[in-house]
Amino acid sequence: MENLSLETILGYVESYGLPVIKAILIWIIGSWIIGKVMKQVSKIMSKRDYEPSLQKFLSNLLSWLLKILLIVTILGTLGVQTTSFAAILASAGLAIGMALQGSLANFAGGVLIMIFKPFKIGDLISAQGETGVVKEIEIFTTKLNSPENREIIIPNGILSNGNITNFSSEGKLRVDLTIGVGYDEDIKKTKEVLMKVLTDNPKVLQEPAPTVAVSELADSSVNFAVRPWSTTANYWDVYFETLENVKIALDEAGIEIPYPHSVEIHKEG
Structure with missing residues (x-):
């Protein structure tokens, strides 16, 4: 009985003990390798200046994929049939993908935005x-x-x-305005008044230089293209301040800004 018991124990050790020891060693070594891989991946993403949220998400995703691969490897070492397990995972992944099709498209778009910036x-x-x-x-x-x-x-x-x-990628924006004056007004004088409005505003950039030019001979006005440049942060300030200051400067210079006129014709008899 003692010999039989010893043989039985040795049989169990050979059948189950060695695979378990192998599985433990694979888990320890695999976890160590995964840790090294994740550190290297984090360094690469940091050097490439990935968004923090993208770094965290991709790190977690890669970590889980490597751990699942490690678990499947360990199950195979213990004698578990992994083909059916892999088929179940594939089927589950397909079902989840179909159910979350729109969300996956948004996820892929978010990854592209964070990578290509x-x-x-x-x-x-x-x-x-x-x-x-x-x-x-x-x-x-x-x-x-x-x-x-x-x-x-x-x-x-x-x-x-x-x-x-x-609008911010170049650091500078051009403000496009159209100012109309009457046909009787002096073009050269009008350009000087409009340019002075731009050069007197400290928020208007001098490089690129602002420009003023005749853009259109309209039905009731001579239209000037007024083009100051500003930083992105000052865009709306330059836009509204230019409109206000142009009106004040043209009034002071006696230059008319035309407005619609109506003509009444009275027929006698």
Whole structure:
């Protein structure tokens, strides 16, 4: 009985003990390798200046994928049939993907935005018919703050696939204004008055230089293209201040800004 018991014990050790020891060693070594890989990946993403939210998400995703692979390897060492397990995971992944098709598109769009960086937080952009300052870039959505102080939430899927105008990427913006004066007014004098308004405003950049030029001979006015440049932060200040100061300067110079006239014709008899 003692010999039989010893043989039985040795049989159990050989059948189950060695695979368990192998599984433990694989877990220890695999966890150590995963840790090294994750540190290296974090260094690479930091050097490439990935968004913190994207770094965290990709790190967690990669960590879970490596751990699942490690667990499948350990199950195979213990004699578990991993083919059926892999099939279950694939089926579950397909089902989840179909159910979350729209969310996955937004997720993919968020990853593309964070990697290629068509804009960053604080940029003034126009996209999907909306204009505002980028407030947050999340995995699934991007939040803008409109000039009216409204929060605009745009799904990243359509945002990444549409046209995006970034007003802040160059650091400077041109303010486009059209000012009309009467046909009887002196063009040269008008240009001097308009240019002085621009050069006297400290928020108007001198490089690139502001410009004033005749743009159109309209029905009731000579229209001037007034083009000051400003920083992104001062855009609206320059826009509104220029309009106000132009009106004041033209009035002081005696230059008429035309307005619609109506003519009444009275027929006698």
